């Protein structure tokens with residue numbers, strides 16, 4: 001099994017320490033800053049052996065150089081970002097398998113937020129690290145890709161087991177929740193989830209991780225085929241990709 005430690009860093013990022021209990025190998029996913037990660041690993045008595053990256057943005061990679069220098073960790077990132085991520089020792093692409101310690105993860109290619117973006121699914125442990133492709137009640141902004149591309153990417157998550165635990169990379173949930181209510185105002189699961197999110201944030205607690213089941217029921221970016229959402233957007237006969245595009249556009253202007 002894997003132990004997961006969530007580390008808040010920068011203004012609203014989460015990065016993750018993963019310990020493979022069989023071998024003691026420890027991976028850090030998307031360290032946007034080195035110090036909080038090295039401090040937490042030291043506190044836990046965990047030796048970082050691997051750095052795993054989802055995409056090239058500074059708030060996911062800026063800690064890599066120092067962590068690698070201090071620990072000698074092996075750095076793995078997206079094949080398509082080789083030209084713009086430094087310190088990579090290995091690269092993986094969609095369809096590949098990532099290994100650290102005795103653990104393996106399936107790699108999904110999920111372009112849209114960036115063109116090189118990948119995600120990691122540890123099937124046996126039932127955990128997903130989507131980086132900035134999927135958020136609790138949201139999805140990543142489309143800095144480099146198209147809405148059609150992002151919708152293709154997100155559909156890969158729809159076939160995963162619904163009990164999968166989703167460790168996304170930002171605490172954006174409250175703002176996402178306010179937006180989701182404008183798209184899907186009569187969804188009872190959403191209304192209940194938003195109440196829970198407001199309570200957690202008022203107590204300064206994280207809303208991440210969530211489960212795919214919660215996201216399937218309440219995240220408008222995974223629900224463009226929902227009849228009530230289509231009704232709300234007056235897009236009853238549009239394609240899923242068209243509805244997704246409209247939801248993304250409205251979020252950009254929210």
Ligand SMILES: [Zn+2]
Nearest residue numbers: 055057113132
């Ligand atoms: Zn990003």
